[in-house]
Amino acid sequence: MKLLALAATLLTGALLLYGTADFPAWGDPQSPASTHVSAGYIETAVQETHTPNLVAAVLGDYRAYDTMFELVVIYCAGIGVVGVLRRVRE
Amino acid sequence: MKRLQEQARSGNLGEDLIIRTAVRIMVPFIQLFSLYVLAHGHYSPGGGFQGGVLLGASFLLMALAFDLKSSKELFPPKVIMASSNVGVLIFAGIGVVCALLGGYFMDYAAFAKVIPLAVPDWRSLGILLVEVGVQIGVACIMLVLYWELSSAGTLEEGL
Numbered sequence: 001m002k003l004l005a006l007a008a009t010l011l012t013g014a015l016l017l018y019g020t021a022d023f024p025a026w027g028d029p030q031s032p033a034s035t036h037v038s039a040g041y042i043e044t045a046v047q048e049t050h051t052p053n054l055v056a057a058v059l060g061d062y063r064a065y066d067t068m069f070e071l072v073v074i075y076c077a078g079i080g081v082v083g084v085l086r087r088v089r090e
Numbered sequence: 091m092k093r094l095q096e097q098a099r100s101g102n103l104g105e106d107l108i109i110r111t112a113v114r115i116m117v118p119f120i121q122l123f124s125l126y127v128l129a130h131g132h133y134s135p136g137g138g139f140q141g142g143v144l145l146g147a148s149f150l151l152m153a154l155a156f157d158l159k160s161s162k163e164l165f166p167p168k169v170i171m172a173s174s175n176v177g178v179l180i181f182a183g184i185g186v187v188c189a190l191l192g193g194y195f196m197d198y199a200a201f202a203k204v205i206p207l208a209v210p211d212w213r214s215l216g217i218l219l220v221e222v223g224v225q226i227g228v229a230c231i232m233l234v235l236y237w238e239l240s241s242a243g244t245l246e247e248g249l
């Protein structure tokens with residue numbers, strides 16, 4: 001059983017590594033993300049959000065959905081720890 | 091000297107006067123700095139997650155320097171659990187209110203229909219409102235995680 005788990009892990013890892021071969025090179029200016037997404041944020045974020053810090057604008061506005069579920073992940077971690085560990089009734 | 095030895099043996103290093111006084115002085119500044127990190131997130135690196143961790147760490151420092159009981163008296167576990175819910179609800183609630191006002195989910199520009207402010211100003215303000223929710227949620231969860239893990243779930247005696 002342990003050998004099976006090891007084989008499954010290695011196979012998944014190899015597939016993931018194989019998949020990264022198709023990614024654009026790191027920092028490639030011709031990659032799809034760099035040609036319109038990043039440029040769009042840099043050009044319009046300050047006028048659209050009046051927030052000089054582009055990171056805050058992307059995190060809190062353009063990708064607010066992502067940030068919300070980041071908070072939910074932390075919340076679920078806390079609830080999980082309370083549910084598993086707590087031994088007192090209030 | 092004898093008392094110090096007894097304290098060291100019983101593991102109550104937090105009873106030490108130097109530690110208690112230093113923590114008493116440091117905690118308000120850490121909390122003020124956490125609010126600064128939250129409020130200044132629009133202009134410099136910062137925001138709800140970082141500010142929340144700082145705020146939670148200040149409470150955690152108090153729980154370390156004193157004991158878990160005094161920390162629990164300051165913040166009853168029920169209140170902490172309720173406010174971590176409130177933190178998440180503020181974030182999700184703002185998104186839902188935006189949707190109810192006729193915009194997209196999390197489209198802060200929808201608030202401009204209720205309170206007349208320029209749309210970019212509402213987007214800036216919306217980020218701040220949401221970060222307040224993040225701050226409350228992260229700070230409370232940090233404290234709860236410390237309580238649970240340090241006392242193995244009994245909430246009686248910490249580290």
